[in-house]
Amino acid sequence: MNPFDIQKIRADFPILDREVYGNKLVYLDNAATAQKPQVVIDAIVDYYTWNNSNIHRGVHYLSQIATSAYEDARETIRAYINAKEKYEVIFTKGTTDAINLLAYSFGEKYIHAGDEIIVSALEHHSNLVPWQILCQRKQAKLKIVPVNDKGEFIFEEFEKLLSSKTKLVAVAHISNALGSINPIKKIIKKAHERNIPVMIDGAQGIVHSAVDVQELDCDFYAFSGHKLYAPMGVGVLYGKEQYLEEMPPYQMGGEMVDQVSYQHTTYNRLPFKFEAGTPNVEAVLGLNAAINYIKGIGIEQIYRHENELLKYATNKLKKIEGIRIIGEADQKAGVVSFLIGEIHPYDAGTIIDHFGIAIRTGHHCAQPIIDHFKIPGTIRASFAMYNNFDEIDLLINAVKQVKKMFE
Amino acid sequence: MEVESIRIIEDQIIEEFAHFEDWMDKYNYIIEMGKDVPKIDPDLKTDNNLISGCQSRVWLHAEYKDGIVLFSADSEAVITRGLASLLIRVMNKQTPEDILNSDFFFVKKLGLKEHLSPNRSNGLVSMIKQMKLYALAFQTKASR
Structure with a gap:
């Protein structure tokens, strides 16, 4: 290097x-958004100059080129975060969109009246409000892990909050307001002792550390492209296959369906089940360029x-x-x-x-x-x-x- | 004493600001003006009188007396207090009609453009809007 x-x-x-x-x-x-290197800007310009086309649809040349580039980007991200499978990488609009997807789809499948979801006192509104609303919708309860005066997650308090009612832990990897790095590995291990899945809000975490989702063993990891030197309007939800398979789709439309009749629709396989509509291809290609740029440094x-x-x-x-x-x-x-x-x-x-x-x-x-x-x-x-x-x-x-x- | 018309006071302020060569002098003057703001009664610093859309808390109150509007305000932030003071200097003791008819053109003239962007931290736009809302309410009440 x-x-x-x-x-x-x-x-x-x-x-x-x-x-x-x-x-x-x-x-x-x-921490609000990072600037973009020329290679990212070039990726966008090149796409619209030479390869613009809708993906996963046409048999024509451009559509195939664009689709390959889009799916290559998914592989770049899979490798970068070391996900086991490419289809565990879902493209979203950003971290907020990824968490909203999860709050809806995970919530529909796994959250019931009386259940509890744990977040920390350090969360960005994006990793707080979706859970708050889900809890209201399902008559579940939101539990907050407090922080000490240094702005550190209090692990002992977290342990006390875990119970048989806990159905999900959702915490930031790194706090956007204070910069505190949460002990996510320890948090995940502790929650897993009770078979509780853990979602990591990696909006800041992905920017300031290497992330290996298999080593962390997190069940979900969400991040945005734009803080990672990539364009706005793209993000990623990584999720373990077992959960993604069971969760219902978040948005309905083109791409996410398999068979459609007036009576019945079957859903497409992963990851497309969660990618309704035409995605932000330029931003995905920009994210690909950004990650390659980061890897080069x-x-x-x-x-x-x-x-x-x-x-x-x-x-x-x-x-x-x-x-x-x-x-x-x-x-x-x-x-x-x-x-x-x-x-x-x-x-x-x-x-x-x-x-x-x-x-x-x-x-x-x-x-x-x-x-x-x-x-x-x-x-x-x-x-x-x-x-x-x-x-x-x-x-x-x-x-x-x-x-x-x-x- | 007869209150000068909005446009005359606006011109005075534009004239005062014309002397400043750099932005720091301009802000120092705004900060100074904050000291002259007709201070809102502490009891009136309620959530009701809070202006939304500001990064610092700012309270604005208005009373209608003898056909004119009396404003008072305060803010936690010194620059915001200065801006409130500037607006009040122009709009205080004017009639609801004159306030409603004003386009607050001096604000643009002073080069305070950064306070006019539709940004979440912005206070000036919200204050102007609130002043107009007060004027409208008083006008409606008076015409009944």
Whole structure:
């Protein structure tokens, strides 16, 4: 593998050359969405320039080319997450769509009145609200694993919540708001002792770590393409065959059917049963290109680099008087959430933006965890492979300016 | 004292902002203006008076007295409080009709465009909308 060459990587992302308010863009909102390398942009352009056609339908040349490319992408993803079977990889619109699919289809089959579903206090709304609604629909109960003041999942509390009523555990791999890495391997093992399936929300996890679904032994793993340097509008739900086979389809339409008459319809085999309608082919091909790009650099090298950025940023921030880091889990990745004294995150964000620095402020679609810390929100800087130390210095300078303006 | 018309106050504000050479001066001025906001009575900082669609909590209240509208507001965020103050400076003590007829054109003129995008964090648009809703309610009540 080649050594990690930040200059070369930065040159692969054309957007990094643009200016914002006359300053060079510093993009530190990667937990919201990552920028795209040229190879991903090219994959989309090539598809529409040369190969656009509907897939799995036509016998004509273009349709066959497009179908092969689409199915090759599925194989790329299968190999990347080490799923046992290609048909265990279901394409969705994103993590939210994947979790909604699961909440509906798994819920229909396995959740009944009086059952319990466990989530953690760290969840993004996407891994909370679908379960909340499912529980209302089925008169089931949602149980929440609390976190400690460092923003860490409390394993002992999780163990206490497990019971014969528990039918599913759904937890984030990595918290989007705080960056805490949950002990998912331990969680899965513990739940499996009681034969309880586990779904991992991997929206952040897939970006900052190697994921091997067989080694983890998770029953479901959901992630989005767009945080993984791929286009928006594509995501993946990995699921173990035994569950996917038994679950009813989520959406009905073309592609997901086998035989249709006015009286009766039989469903197509996996994975097509869960892929109704024309999919987002361009985004799937973009995801294929993104994963190949990541493989060329090496996720371990990327993770190491991001971790150095995280440590550097955290240390520099802590040296500024009045800075409060929110979420100081021992195991952390990709994200530093903080507050500057009593300054409202919105005020800070408005000023930092004017330096051409993209950060996120607010509750990060994870209101319950922000409420846990009794704060109005945080300022969040999140890192990607292309960020460098100079950019963090620029952020630190902007934070100092904010302090000057408001204190 | 006779209250100046909305357009005259708008022109004054545009004139004041014209002196600023960079965005930081502009924001410093907005922050300063926040200190002059007619502060909402703490008892009125209720969920009812909260403006939705802002990243910081902002409360806006209005009363109708002798044919004119009296606004008061506050926010947790200093910039948002300044923006509220700016809007109130123009719209305070005006008639519901004048408020409803105003297109708040000074907001665009001040180059506060980033506060006008249909973004989830946005407060300014929601505040303007709420001011107009108050004016509409008072107008309807008065015409009965």
